[in-house]
Amino acid sequence: MASKNRKEPLLYMEEYRVKQDPQDYGLADDVFSVQAFKEKLHIKIVRNDEDGLEFDLIGVYPAIANAFRRLMLSDVPSMAIEKVYIYNNTSIIQDEVLAHRMGLLPLRADPRLFAYRTEESTEAGTEQDTLEFELKVKCSRRRDAGKDQSNFDDIYKNHKVYSGHLKWLPKGKQAQIYSESAVNCIHDDILIAQLRPGHELDLRLVAVKGLGRDHAKFSPVATATYRLLPMIKLNREVTGKDAYLLQNCFSPGVIGIDENETAYVKDARYDTCSRNVYRYPQLNDAVTLARIRDHYIFSVESVGALKPDVIFLEAVKVLKRKCRALIDEIEAE
Amino acid sequence: MVELKMGDHNVEATTWDPGDSKDWSVPIKPLTEKWKLVPAFLQVKGLVKQHIDSFNHFINVDIKKIVKANELVTSGADPLFYLKYLDVRVGKPDIDDGFNITKATTPHECRLRDTTYSAPITVDIEYTRGTQRIKRNNLLIGRMPLMLRCSNCALTGKSEFELSKLNECPLDPGGYFVVRGQEKVILIQEQLSWNKMLTEDFNGVVQCQVTSSTHEKKSRTLVLSKHGKYYLKHNSMTDDIPIVVIFKALGVVSDQEIQSLIGIDSKSQNRFGASLIDAYNLKVFTQQRALEYMGSKLVVKRFQSATTKTPSEEARELLLTTILAHVPVDNFNLQMKAIYVSMMVRRVMAAELDKTLFDDRDYYGNKRLELAGSLLSMMFEDLFKRMNWELKTIADKNIPKVKAAQFDVVKHMRAAQITAGLESAISSGNWTIKRFKMERAGVTQVLSRLSYISALGMMTRVNSQFEKTRKVSGPRSLQPSQWGMLCPSDTPEGEACGLVKNLALMTHITTEVEERPVMIVAFNAGVEDIREVSGNPINNPNVFLVFINGNVLGLTLNHKHLVRNLRYMRRKGRMGSYVSVHTSYTQRCIYIHTDGGRLCRPYVIVENRRPLVKQHHLDELNRGIRKFDDFLLDGLIEYLDVNEENDSFIAWNEDQIEDRTTHLEIEPFTLLGVCAGLVPYPHHNQSPRNTYQCAMGKQAMGMIGYNQKNRIDSLMYNLVYPHAPMVKSKTIELTNFDKLPAGQNATVAVMSYSGYDIEDALILNKASIDRGYGRCLVYKNSKCTVKRYANQTFDRIMGPMKDALTNKVIFKHDVLDTDGIVAPGEQVQNKQIMINKEMPAVTSMNPLQGQSAQVPYTAVPISYKGPEPSYIERVMVSANAEEDFLIKILLRQTRIPEIGDKFSSRHGQKGVTGLIVEQEDMPFNDFGICPDMIMNPHGFPSRMTVGKTLELLGGKAGLLEGKFHYGTAFGGSKVEDIQAELERHGFNYVGKDFFYSGITGTPLEAYIYSGPVYYQKLKHMVQDKMHARARGPKAVLTRQPTQGRSREGGLRLGEMERDCLISYGASMLIMERLMISSDAFEVDVCRTCGRMAYCSWCHFCQSSANVSKISMPYACKLLFQELTSMNVVPKMILENY
The missing domain is CATH 2.40.270.10 (DNA-directed RNA polymerase, subunit 2, domain 6)
Incomplete structure (x- = not known):
């Protein structure tokens, strides 16, 4: 319950450095208590759509906020192409580079429905842990192309290989469980290679479940990050020309100007914290820039396989699992 | 700094009246987009145009001059016999595919097939066979390696699309050669200017030296002052010759005449008096006597020619041809040489009085750059002369012999010598020219293709002839005259620092221009022939001497007028734009240069405080109506070489233009080079x-x-x-x-x-x-040739071998295709075989007659070596110039940081x-x-x-x-x-x-x-450098671990490490490191005689009584044996241990 009277711990953004509030002792003497934590913790979802989630996480230690960020980046699994069997590649792109590019294609398959490959699993994998695709493209000259045409699209067929050319090969009973649109590439317009007549690609691709720690392609997020809520305070009245200058020093919508041509802080939330006010001697002392130390504005951009809120929840689950594992280990001692 | 204001298209200067001098106080508006002149320049000139221009000049002009100069071959055996070259041509690049079938080729084909990109040199000749006169056209005398993008190259004038059809990169600058599949650059060589007087202090002796250089000869002549007297020094003479003797030998006999050449003012008379007395003391009064004196000082030639000449005749010959070879001698009239010598004396005299008159060797006006064209023309002339000389000796030998067929020189003209000479010179970089006694190594280098910039940087590299080991700072330091010509930043660190330089962006190196027309223009502009006047006016302080390419042309009374006129003529296009004119007030001379190898760069001309290039010109350039050459033709821009640049007043931007400003810089950034x-x-x-x-x-x-x-x-x-x-x-x-x-x-x-x-x-x-x-991707290649030998045997490639038990292909041959060559796309591991080649054991002549079925073969496989596997990108099978099969394999690795x-x-x-x-x-x-x-x-x-x-x-x-x-x-x-x-x-x-x-x-x-x-x-990656060894190969001779990473060598525990161990007292560790882990060896030692025994038997004592076994480093045992072989007997005295 973010009460208005809550004493917000501040971090001052001075011109050349970030300074803590002298009254703020941070974590130093805090004893962790679940009760207090519960009381202070507050989550407010600001925006949640298909590929982006913005929410505020208020009243937690940076370690906890950071843990979620780190887990989303590297510990929430996703599916990605891990093995590329090249039967034929006569294009100019090298086999390794092609394989690397295939690996980076984001897949729609829900990683929660798959198992990790284990050490014992066979090369071919099972329907529980493996998705298979094929890419068979051959470039040819268009018969109907005229001599005077210079656009490659008119002259050649299949001269651009897109991720949409990937074809899912259901394994075992997979065809009954999933539809092609549920497992294949999220975007079908990612350019993989360019071909010329006579060039041919014939690949079999094997996607498995993995962690971002192993390779960035397994990360479910484009990025997951947070920032601290900015706080802008006007120390004195700024009017007239200076007010407009002040307004220009901040992101649009941060500083408002009332009918008396006096500046006031409208909404500091979306300020980019450029600190450009300090550039102007006449405004130098007029503002105090700060950030609220325990108000984290999280932003999760999903690659597309999982919804961003699901990714966060998965991260929470991973944290829970890790904590459980740690407790188990301690208790086992 | 020039601040360019974009979008400012005011055409302000068009209405400006040059006669209106009141407007001078108005600041000049900077020309917008003046930098567009730079791409316009590069479009015409290109980044490596110097090389291409120079080579084009050689194959189109110079080669014809060389052949013309050596056109006649005669024989002493038959006065009727002659061979005359009528014309010479360099053709289009082609390749000999055997049986005299040639086909046009491309540079890339030559690169891939390890052949030379060259074109035939053909001549038209006229000669006599017996009494018949015969003309033959298009006779091949050799093949000329072609520079890429030269006028005869297959790539010139091709569009981007056509170039890509020829597998050539449109951005590749050309300017290099493809010799035996390797891309070779002839580096630009920096040299001291020839045919130019240089006064300098040589260990306290004031001297004036000239290096004469003509097509025939290169020689150095010095005039020096010793004890108040003047001497001439030349290689061909043992002693320094008193200068007056030289004058007399040159036909200026009377002392009065000599003095008038030197100068008749009392100061000169006083200084020269001692030299006159010198000649008097030597009793040299006539020309004949002077020649005799010189003849007595001649260096004795090692090979006396058959025709005997008196010493005085030889001295005369020397004066005519060798001493100051560049000064023309007209019908045995040596007057010009006398004038030239007198000028050298005067330079020395002046420099003795005023130390500031010494010339600076490092000054770039005194330098010439030699490019591929001039280097190749020297090489070609040498080879051509050798061919003609050989034809002459063949004719001398064969004509007297009576044979059924009449002697026909054409049958003895062989193209191989010139071809091989040019090819091996470029591929080895050894430039040996016998007639100049020139021997240079490292003239060519393999074009570095690490990156595009490294290739481009190599094409602009300037190599200087200085020794790298000498500790001199002069030639290495940045010279103010390098400004705009050579990049101030781009030089290597270390030993070649300051000696290897790079051209700046807009530098052009001149090619030779005909001097005749320029001479005519100069005479018309008021130069008076020096031969018409006596010594007196030469020394008149108002008279300026005019030099053309280091030779005296004449003199002028109104030098300012002359220089202005000559420059005006140049701007109007009446003489070549690379002709330079400059005045030296200290020497009272005007120098005109038309020779090749001068550094020059374009400048905007400024007249009456206004740059001649106006905004509307630049707009026209933008619209594509105007090209860079139009600026030159219209006299808005001109080339200045270092000497003339030094004689001009150049503004760095429009703001700095003053009354005396003559030129304006085009763009400041062009003073840097490509890198x-x-x-x-x-x-x-x-x-x-x-x-x-x-x-x-x-x-x-x-x-x-x-x-x-x-x-x-x-x-x-x-x-x-x-x-x-x-x-x-x-x-x-x-x-x-x-x-x-x-x-x-x-x-x-x-x-x-x-x-x-x-x-x-x-x-x-x-x-x-x-x-x-x-x-990154790392490509390496490996290649082999499959040869046929003279004894009817040939190399063969075998298919993969199978294991007898499992019937599977063995690991080493796992990647081989059925034809015995790896398949593209395969991954090759260390020690796997890529080409399973076998060679006949006997390849020498004639080991077996008749059937060649049962030849023993030895395996010579091409295998892969490397800690990381590679992939096969491509396999090429072709034929090289010797018509052997050539197999190239391209290997690829992808590396992650x-x-x-x-x-x-x-x-x-x-x-x-x-x-x-x-x-x-x-x-x-x-x-x-x-x-x-x-x-x-x-x-x-x-x-x-x-x-x-x-x-x-x-x-x-x-x-x-x-x-x-x-x-x-x-x-x-x-x-x-x-x-x-x-x-x-x-x-x-x-x-x-x-x-x-x-x-x-x-x-x-x-x-x-x-x-x-x-x-x-950068190319330095851990994977190429990592190295460790626990055990591994040993050298055969010393039995110590091999050296170096490539041989899987050991890591040396060196002297300093050893010293540490000694001081620490870890003697057993030293023993282990230096002997046991290295080359420990058991030897038998005889305690009686101290020598080494063998199999417990001392051969010296003929006994096995006192033989014991010790272990020592094998290298030590080897040393003892080597010493023994030199009659030094090391003895070992063993003690109990």
Whole structure:
């Protein structure tokens, strides 16, 4: 319950450095208590759509906020192409580079429905842990192309290989469980290679479940990050020309100007914290820039396989699992 | 600095009246987009035009002159016999495919097939066979290696599409040769100017020297002053000859006449008196007597020619041909030489009085650059003369013999000698020219194709002839006259520092222009022939002597008028634009130069305080109506060589134009070369940093050409995803570096992190690497030829071998195709065989007659070596020039950055990867951006690479705006503009962002300077350097571990390490390291005689009574035996141990 009277711990953004509030002792003497934590913790979802989630996480230690960020980046699994069997590649792109590019294609398959490959699993994998695709493209000259045409699209067929050319090969009973649109590439317009007549690609691709720690392609997020809520305070009245200058020093919508041509802080939330006010001697002392130390504005951009809120929840689950594992280990001692 | 205001299209100057001098106070508006003249220049001249121009001059003009000069071959045996060359031509490139069938070829075919890209040299001749006179046309006398993109090259005049059909990169500059499949560059050679008087102090002796150089001869003549007397010194004479003797020998007999040549003022008379007395004392009064005196001082020739001449005749011959060979002798009239000698004497006399009159050897006006054309023409002339001499000896030998068939020279003309001579000279770089006694090594170098820039940089390289070991600072230091001609930054560090230089962007090297027309123009402009006047007027202080190419042309009374007229004629196109005219007031001379090898560059002409190039000219250039040559033809721009540049007053920008200004700089950034032009904001960097970048840009990997995938080079590094730099420069666009880039824009955070970034180490983001940052491809080749031998045997390639038990192909042959050559796409491991070649055991002549079925074969497989496997990119089977099969295999590796790989920014700041960090551990800013790379801020204070911080700022603003910023030297985007852009996009104007620690999640206390910086991946990678050995091969002779990584060698425990162990007292460890782990060997030693025994038997004592076994280093045993073989007997005295 973010009460208005809550004493917000501040971090001052001075011109050349970030300074803590002298009254703020941070974590130093805090004893962790679940009760207090519960009381202070507050989550407010600001925006949640298909590929982006913005929410505020208020009243937690940076370690906890950071843990979620780190887990989303590297510990929430996703599916990605891990093995590329090249039967034929006569294009100019090298086999390794092609394989690397295939690996980076984001897949729609829900990683929660798959198992990790284990050490014992066979090369071919099972329907529980493996998705298979094929890419068979051959470039040819268009018969109907005229001599005077210079656009490659008119002259050649299949001269651009897109991720949409990937074809899912259901394994075992997979065809009954999933539809092609549920497992294949999220975007079908990612350019993989360019071909010329006579060039041919014939690949079999094997996607498995993995962690971002192993390779960035397994990360479910484009990025997951947070920032601290900015706080802008006007120390004195700024009017007239200076007010407009002040307004220009901040992101649009941060500083408002009332009918008396006096500046006031409208909404500091979306300020980019450029600190450009300090550039102007006449405004130098007029503002105090700060950030609220325990108000984290999280932003999760999903690659597309999982919804961003699901990714966060998965991260929470991973944290829970890790904590459980740690407790188990301690208790086992 | 010239600030260019874009979009200002006011045509202000068109209405300006040059006669109106009141307007002079009005400041001149800077010409907008004056820099567009630079691409216009490069479009005409190209970056390597010097090489191509010079070579074109050789194959089209010079070669004909050479043949003309040596056109007649006669024989002493038959006065009727002659062979006369009527014409010579260099044809189009072709290749001999055997049986005298030739077909047109392309450079790329030659590269792939290891052949020479060359064209036939054909001559038309007329000769006598018996009494018949015969004409023969198109006779092949040799093959000329062709320079790429020369006038006869298959690539000239081709469009981009046609070039790509020929597998050639349209951006490749050409200017090099393909010899035996290798790309060879003939480096530009810097030399002291010939045919020019140089006065200098040589160990306290004032001397004036001239190096004469003609087609026939090269000789050095000196006039020096010793004890108040003057002497002439020449190689062909043992002693210094008193100068008066020389004058008399040259036909100036009377002392009065001699004195009048030197000068009749009392000062000169006093100084010269002693020399006159000298001749008197020697009793030399007549020309004949002088010649006799000289004859007595001649160096005795080693090979006396059959025709005997008296010494005085030989001395006369010498004066006519060798001494001051460049001064023309008209019908045995030596007057010009006398005048020339008198001038040398006067130079010495003047320099004795005034030390400032010494010439500077390092001054670039006294230098000439030799290019491929002139070097090749010397080589060709030598070979051509040798061929003619051989034809003559053959004729001398054969004509007297009575034979059924009449002697026919054509049957003895063989093309192989000239072909092989030219080819081996270019491929070895040894330039041996007998008639000049010239022997130079390292004239050519293999074109470095590490990156596009390294290839381009090589084409502009200037090599100087100085010894690298000599400790002299003069030739190495930056000369003020290098301004605009040679890049001040681009020189290597270390021993070749300052001796190897690079041309600046707009430098042109002149090719020879006919001097006849210029002479006529000069005479018309009022030069008086010097032979018409006696000595007196020469020494008149108002008279200026006129020199053309180091020779006296005449004299003039009104030198200012003459110079003005000559320059006017040049601007009007009445003589070649590369003719230079300059005045030397100290020497009272006007020098006209038309010779080749002078450095020059274009300038805008300024008249009456106004540059002649107006805005409307530039607009016309923009519209494509006007080309660079039109500026030259209209007399708006002219070329100045170093001497004339020194004689001009050049403004650096429009603001600096004064009354006396004669020229205006086109663009300041052109004073840098190709490599230094890559550096953004170089004028903000400490100068050595730019020099370091010039060296490092050549090691950066990226793209080397559009045809890189078609090449089979012995080593090629490519970046998988190269970027064009965010901060460009004009030079980058002009050199097409943005089309063939070598590097990637990395988001850099300048902060310290983890301690793995000290000493310039870099921290890389693992996620960036996963996504392809710094990924590179390494291509290597391996090749072999399959030969046929004279004894009817031939090499063969066998298929893969199968294991007898399992019926599976053995591991070594696993990658072989059924034809015995690897298949493309295969992965080859260490020690696997790529070509299963076998060679007949006996290949020498005639071991077996008849059937060749049962020849024993030995296996000579081509196998793969390397710790990491490679993939086969391609296999090529072809035939080389000797008609053997040629098999080339291209191997490929993809490498991902790892700890220890070297990266560098464009500011001479190199560093190795110290740590690769997971993305979640990297710091991130408010936008969630993690840097790709972290650089330690300690790299800045001592290096002072402010340019790098500006690059970062410019790059960051460019990202936000979606455009490229410019960091052009002495210009570029201004910091205020960049900061305004940053501010507009809500970023801090100094470029510092609020960052959070990725590890703790808390904000960092400092703001972090971050943004994109262009980083180059350098060719030094850990994978090529890592090396360790526990056990391995040993050298045969010493039985000690082999040396070097390539031989899997041991790591030496050297002297210093040994000393440490000794001082520590770890004797057993020393024993282990130096003997047991190295070359321990058991020897028998006889305790009686101290010698080594063998099999417990002392051969000396004939006993086995006192033989004991000891172990010692094998090298020690070897030493003892070697000493014994030299009759030194080492004896060992054993004690109990």
